[in-house]
Amino acid sequence: MKKIFIILITLLACNFFASAQVEKGKWFVAGYGDVNFDIGKEKSKSGGTTSEHYKYFDFDFNPMIGKFVIEKLPVGLFFDSYYYTYTEGDYKETESQFIVGPFVRYYIIEKNKFFPYAEARLGLGLYRSKESDYDPYKESYFATELGVGTSYFFAENVALDALLGYGRSTWTDKNDDNGGGVKSTLADDTQYIYSGVLFKLGIVVTFGK
Amino acid sequence: MKKILLLLCMLLTYSLTYAQIEKGKWFAAGYSSLSLDVGKEKWKSEGTTSDLEKYTRLNFDPMIGYFVMDKMPVGLYIESYFNKDVDTDDNDTFRESEIEIGPFVRYYIKKFDKFIPYAEARAGIGSYKEDWYGNVYKESILAYRIGAGLSYFFTQNIAFDAFIGYDNDRYKSDDDGEEYEYSYPSVDINLGLVVTFGKQ
Numbered sequence: 001m002k003k004i005f006i007i008l009i010t011l012l013a014c015n016f017f018a019s020a021q022v023e024k025g026k027w028f029v030a031g032y033g034d035v036n037f038d039i040g041k042e043k044s045k046s047g048g049t050t051s052e053h054y055k056y057f058d059f060d061f062n063p064m065i066g067k068f069v070i071e072k073l074p075v076g077l078f079f080d081s082y083y084y085t086y087t088e089g090d091y092k093e094t095e096s097q098f099i100v101g102p103f104v105r106y107y108i109i110e111k112n113k114f115f116p117y118a119e120a121r122l123g124l125g126l127y128r129s130k131e132s133d134y135d136p137y138k139e140s141y142f143a144t145e146l147g148v149g150t151s152y153f154f155a156e157n158v159a160l161d162a163l164l165g166y167g168r169s170t171w172t173d174k175n176d177d178n179g180g181g182v183k184s185t186l187a188d189d190t191q192y193i194y195s196g197v198l199f200k201l202g203i204v205v206t207f208g209k
Numbered sequence: 210m211k212k213i214l215l216l217l218c219m220l221l222t223y224s225l226t227y228a229q230i231e232k233g234k235w236f237a238a239g240y241s242s243l244s245l246d247v248g249k250e251k252w253k254s255e256g257t258t259s260d261l262e263k264y265t266r267l268n269f270d271p272m273i274g275y276f277v278m279d280k281m282p283v284g285l286y287i288e289s290y291f292n293k294d295v296d297t298d299d300n301d302t303f304r305e306s307e308i309e310i311g312p313f314v315r316y317y318i319k320k321f322d323k324f325i326p327y328a329e330a331r332a333g334i335g336s337y338k339e340d341w342y343g344n345v346y347k348e349s350i351l352a353y354r355i356g357a358g359l360s361y362f363f364t365q366n367i368a369f370d371a372f373i374g375y376d377n378d379r380y381k382s383d384d385d386g387e388e389y390e391y392s393y394p395s396v397d398i399n400l401g402l403v404v405t406f407g408k409q
Contacts, residue, residue: 031238031239032240036400037396038376038396038398039395042393046387155407156366192250192252193251196248196249197248199243200242201242202241202244203239203242205239207367
């Protein structure tokens with residue numbers, strides 16, 4: 001343990017490489033982060049007859065944007081959010097999730113356009129769903145993710161990015177089972193826990209300054 | 210009508226000399242990605258924790274093209290996922306997968322400073338499969354999307370990209386001899402990044 005700690009400190013302290021891609025003041029954006037709206041309806045066709053079913057509205061918001069506060073170290077925020085409605089006649093269903101949290105990435109060294117890094121992120125959020133006149137269902141969210149990866153800058157400021165990590169997320173039931181805004185003891189204690197290994201491959205870009 | 214045709218011809222033959230979108234460069238949608246998540250779900254209530262299921266989530270959504278001529282990238286897009294859930298108690302397994310693949314073409318029309326408007330079309334075919342504890346259900350997919358957008362190149366090769374278009378996905382099935390089809394006509398608005406690279 002002591003040896004690993006010494007190696008880590010040595011890497012951080014004696015690592016004076018300076019590359020334009022990861023210099024202080026630049027912006028960092030994960031390519032997968034985007035904003036989408038989808039407004040449509042479902043139709044079905046059988047035996048020559050076409051019927052219309054539900055209408056839907058879907059909004060997704062998943063950016064991950066940071067800034068190099070010092071060389072090699074972008075710090076920023078990521079979002080993992082959506083809003084969805086489904087309407088069929090008088091029936092209406094809505095579902096929303098809002099997750100936001102900070103991330104930090106540290107580029108350790110440069111080796112022939114490869115920039116290995118370590119990354120950590122923390123997410124907090126809420127989930128809510130509601131069907132017509134029924135009470136809404138709510139959950140809170142807490143997650144941590146740790147990983148290592150490498151960015152391969154195949155262009156001046158565009159990199160193919162690979163990350164291998166471990167993530168753990170917890171969804172906690174936040175419903176008022178007793179009515180009148182009083183939370184039940186059971187609801188307070190109910191949690192769904194997801195833990196596992198993640199692998200992501202995508203594009204990141206750095207720019208500015 | 211003649212004037213419109215003339216205007217269209219002028220737009221199409223307009224000689225753009227932009228390094229970002231010249232013949233021989235590559236084009237990639239920023240959202241292009243592959244992700245794999247393998248783990249387990251637990252349930253905790255009143256201090257007791259129980260295993261629920263093991264899960265696998267795989268997503269693969271690239272959109273990559275090549276400028277076959279100035280201003281016109283042509284390529285392939287894939288939208289796909291695979292989900293698997295295995296019940297920890299009895300090993301009952303649920304599997305679901307979908308893949309849609311097809312060509313796309315984008316045409317950058319004219320440059321206004323760093324803004325370059327474009328028209329884009331794509332068409333795809335694919336399949337959806339669901340295996341719910343041994344009961345298999347399949348659908349074939351036929352999809353197309355057509356629209357227009359704007360790339361704002363804030364650096365030499367990275368652009369903020371806005372798109373609005375009409376999308377129609379059709380899922381067709383032959384269940385117990387009765388053929389039926391579900392379609393999802395919709396308006397899509399996407400905001401994201403695109404990058405172009407290669408050929409200095």
